Amino acid sequence: MQQPVKVLVVDDELLIRQFLTTGLRYEGYEVLEAKDGSEALTLATRFQPDIVILDLVMPGIDGYEVCRRLRGRPDLAILMLTAKDELQDRVQGLDLGADDYLVKPFEFEELLSRIRANLRRLNRPGLQTLVAGPLAIDEARHQVQLDGHLLDLTPREFDLLRFLVRHPQQVFSRQVILDRVWGADFLGGEGNVDVCIASLRSKLGPEHRAMLQTVRSVGFRLSP
Numbered sequence: 001m002q003q004p005v006k007v008l009v010v011d012d013e014l015l016i017r018q019f020l021t022t023g024l025r026y027e028g029y030e031v032l033e034a035k036d037g038s039e040a041l042t043l044a045t046r047f048q049p050d051i052v053i054l055d056l057v058m059p060g061i062d063g064y065e066v067c068r069r070l071r072g073r074p075d076l077a078i079l080m081l082t083a084k085d086e087l088q089d090r091v092q093g094l095d096l097g098a099d100d101y102l103v104k105p106f107e108f109e110e111l112l113s114r115i116r117a118n119l120r121r122l123n124r125p126g127l128q129t130l131v132a133g134p135l136a137i138d139e140a141r142h143q144v145q146l147d148g149h150l151l152d153l154t155p156r157e158f159d160l161l162r163f164l165v166r167h168p169q170q171v172f173s174r175q176v177i178l179d180r181v182w183g184a185d186f187l188g189g190e191g192n193v194d195v196c197i198a199s200l201r202s203k204l205g206p207e208h209r210a211m212l213q214t215v216r217s218v219g220f221r222l223s224p
Helices: 014-026 037-047 063-070 087-095 108-121 155-166 174-182 191-204
Strands: 006-010 030-034 051-055 077-082 100-103 129-132 135-138 143-146 212-215 219-222
Touching (some): 014 030, 014 108, 030 037, 051 063, 063 077, 063 087, 077 108, 100 108, 129 155, 135 155, 155 174, 155 191, 155 219, 174 191, 174 219, 191 212
Parallel strands (some): 006 030, 006 051, 051 077, 077 100
Antiparallel strands (some): 129 135, 135 143, 212 219
């Protein structure tokens, strides 16, 4: 297992910082947070993040200036957040060297997807191979091996299995799985989870299907 991805969250709104920090740590990232541009520049030097999630509008040193100063690092991805949806704001941020742009409000799953995409562009796609018993999930190649053999999974099956592998032995309800894997705005029912679990068990085969356990009246867990 490689070292976790380092993420620096920079936003002057406490609730946003807490939301992002909690969610990213839950996903296995190493996270520090900064409340303004000055603190962000100090922490970036010490922490050496792989990616910076950077708010534009902050007191003192704003996100544009932070981006300009950090852009000297070629191995750093910068994802800018803002409540603004003006074309000129996006252009200015990208011209200063931001790698991507996400407008508030946004879905957390979209943020995770943007993080992975930007790290792939740096040839550092997640920096992890997740291992759970006979399973090995290569996040760089979006591949899963079982006892050394590739599994043919749909994108949804891959996302669900990766989510469970990240949190072995933890039990998740169908609704939590829907929110974290399908997204909070998904309009389908909890039966989608059962169908996906059944398909994964089939592909794991009779020898390993028992790793995906049903906890009666609660939900599912992965037990390597």
